[in-house]
Amino acid sequence: MAVPARASRSVRRSRRFELRSTALYFVLLAVVLVLVGTAVRTAAAAAERRPAWAVALVLVGVGGVVAFCRRRRRISAARLARHAAEALDEATNTAVEALDTAPPAPAADLVPARTGPRGGRPDAERTIPLPEPVNEASADPGEVGYEELDPAEFEQAIAELCRRDGCLDVDVVGGAGDLGADVLARTPDGRLVVVQCKRYCDANRVGSQDMQRFGGTCFTVHGADVAVVVTTSDFTAPAIEYAEQCGIVCMDGQELLRWQHGVGPRPWEPEFVAG
Numbered sequence: 001m002a003v004p005a006r007a008s009r010s011v012r013r014s015r016r017f018e019l020r021s022t023a024l025y026f027v028l029l030a031v032v033l034v035l036v037g038t039a040v041r042t043a044a045a046a047a048e049r050r051p052a053w054a055v056a057l058v059l060v061g062v063g064g065v066v067a068f069c070r071r072r073r074r075i076s077a078a079r080l081a082r083h084a085a086e087a088l089d090e091a092t093n094t095a096v097e098a099l100d101t102a103p104p105a106p107a108a109d110l111v112p113a114r115t116g117p118r119g120g121r122p123d124a125e126r127t128i129p130l131p132e133p134v135n136e137a138s139a140d141p142g143e144v145g146y147e148e149l150d151p152a153e154f155e156q157a158i159a160e161l162c163r164r165d166g167c168l169d170v171d172v173v174g175g176a177g178d179l180g181a182d183v184l185a186r187t188p189d190g191r192l193v194v195v196q197c198k199r200y201c202d203a204n205r206v207g208s209q210d211m212q213r214f215g216g217t218c219f220t221v222h223g224a225d226v227a228v229v230v231t232t233s234d235f236t237a238p239a240i241e242y243a244e245q246c247g248i249v250c251m252d253g254q255e256l257l258r259w260q261h262g263v264g265p266r267p268w269e270p271e272f273v274a275g
Contacts, residue, residue, distance in 0.1 A: 046094060056094075146199065146232045146256065154199040155182045158230055161259060165266050167193065180214040181222050187268050194224035195267075198231035202253075206231050208238035215246040228267040230256055 146154055155174045162170045167185040174182035174197065183195040196214045198206050206229060218227035228249040229235075235243070235250050243250045249267045251259070258264025265271045 179217040191225035195228045200233040211239040226268040
């Protein structure tokens with residue numbers, strides 16, 4: 001005897017099974033699409049560094065598609081997922097190896113060469129001579145125009161003359177509170193030279209008051225072995241008389257030029273002091 005109720009249940013079960021299969025199919029399809037997209041992005045990144053790897057991956061994919069079409073058999077969901085995972089793992093390993101073994105880009109590719117104006121040499125290759133720093137105080141004393149220097153530069157120029165002629169421990173100490181000493185130097189034989197610098201014009205000569213102020217400190221305060229007053233102009237007669245009494249060496253503009261050009265005695269030399 002036929003049982004209609006069981007037939008009805010059988011139809012329902014068949015329909016429920018088809019819905020589950022369809023849902024599983026779409027889920028697997030989405031997973032496959034995600035895996036394929038990831039593989040494509042990985043392959044594209046590897047292709048930027050190693051185009052040969054990209055060609056190899058394409059050939060492998062084409063070979064897999066051809067083999068799949070030839071086999072023409074149903075693939076279970078588990079096998080499809082396993083193959084997709086293996087393909088993704090292989091593509092990832094290939095991309096990692098390609099990135100690890102990629103050679104560093106040459107400097108020419110990292111920094112584009114810039115050409116000079118009108119297609120000339122690149123700026124990186126162009127040699128631009130830099131001007132040498134000019135220090136008037138440290139210039140060759142033979143080329144110094146003392147009348148063009150300010151008082152501080154004149155002191156530096158006298159110090160350079162002392163260094164040129166072998167003095168040691170040359171120091172410029174002129175300024176506020178210098179007590180008459182502008183340049184201190186030690187001669188090659190060890191004597192202390194104390195120099196006062198007077199950069200005056202021709203119409204302004206060193207007077208006795210200037211000489212007396214220097215004479216009151218050069219020996220007692222600074223302990224000079226040789227005290228020198230150097231000027232670009234000249235000395236008055238009272239100043240010269242006071243200097244002779246105190247043993248101060250007076251060097252006027254003419255004698256300074258002779259010292260500058262190396263044709264006259266140095267102010268600490270015996271012949272100059274005697275003169």
